[in-house]
Amino acid sequence: MEGIVARRVIPSDNSCLFNAVGYVMDHDKNKAPELRQVIAATVVSDPVKYSEAFLGKPNEEYCSWILDSEKWGGAIELSILADYYGREIATYDIQTTRCDLYGQGKKYSERVMLIYDGLHYDALAMSPFDGAPEEFDQTIFPVLLDRTIGPVEGLALNLVKEQHRKRSFTDTARFTLRCGVCQIGVVGQKEAVEHAQATGHVNFQEYR
Template sequence: MRLRLKSKSGTKTITPYPAAPFLVLLSQIAEIEELNPSGSGLVAIKHGFPPKPIDLKDEKTSTIAAKGIKDGDQLILEFGEGGGSQSVSSATTKPKSSQQSQPENNGVAMQYLSPDSNLFLRNIPDDNSCLFNAIVHAAMVDAHPLELRSVVANHIRGHPETYTEVILGQEPGKYCDWIIKKDSWGGAIELEILAEWFNIRIECLDIELCQFILFGKDQSSAPSYIVLIYSGIHYDYVAENAGGKDITSWPVESTTVLAASKKLGKKLQSQDYATNTTTFRVRCLVCYEVLVGEMGASKHAEKTGHYSFGEVK
């Protein structure tokens, strides 16, 4: 059996015996210092697509194979305080609490909500994964954008009757190969799939029109929604800051934040936050060719395999 171990600090390939006790694998992991330079405890092991945690119980009696680990698998290792816990819930399937610390007000715009709170625009870096990063922050999930890309690709493969070539604009297999690349831009298809995956509603405010587009409207069981801000080429998210804590999701029956988000959108319009995707110019950051509009960028990417773009101001 050949396994690839991956942590934030590095990767390592090992060849354990499938019938060996799971405890043997844990011991091997503990001995590889390059994967855990800080010496923290092992918090979780994830595998599969999307990555899901392996139950760390019964490590003395269960075998490696009995844990569902197969030859060629990649195991994602997470280390940190509290290592050694018996089980870990899947961070890519359920959102965390709707509050997190926000030490800096990095929003470029603010809207009054109440005497105790304001609504802020929270900026996401321009790294071609802004949609996925915005969802990670707003839904407060412990996941990497590449994991969300894998969720999308697997969902498309599992629903060929829905995601046809007509819907995707290209053959589904090619689309899946494209969307898992870190430089590929996500859009409406990805928002709808991830709204279903996380069982949330995503209210996406298009700044050019200053109108909401709702994703996950069929999620009748969804308890909450998040708000993304779309400029035409970039996604950010909004957060309600109260007492130094960010709140990034709200009950579906609450409309106060939606109304405040629209007012925030009007402010952003006046600051030229929106970009017209038909006429805007972008520069390929690989070959430096200047392209016009989303269509021009898409055709260039398909022709050259270049997916990294920056807006020409």
């Protein structure tokens, strides 16, 4: 198998998870509105499975929340999208180099891959050579009998480890932010959220 695993950058607009999934599934980086609708429809159709305990908020409230283009997706949304497409979604975390697999155990025959830097999702694709146009990307991989995707998996992990070595991730527990409104420094996502809730300031810049 010739080629490299390439990171395909998805715009940072709070919908990166959905657009990254759209790219690896459909070669379309603008599927966020459609996929948010899919998730809301799935959740509203099964209030027993998607209970307040599962979602962290009431079913109806969650549905209007996920349709807001400013809101981020995460594990719940990835598991729903894996089932919607009938494919496994592997997400590689740069900080821990861990791979989380959604749709696992469903015996899906194909897999796609995303990469996560602590705040942002990009797409992973198999490209014939470095710098090849995106239309040559392969983003859907057959799952083999051993439930891996063969050599592609090793190439993806090497890319993730390389990004980890370069510290191309945001440690959301320890990263330092400065409030763009009052210039106060906060450490980590938790403090940033608390500051935002206390003051209404939501314009943070990372600084080292």
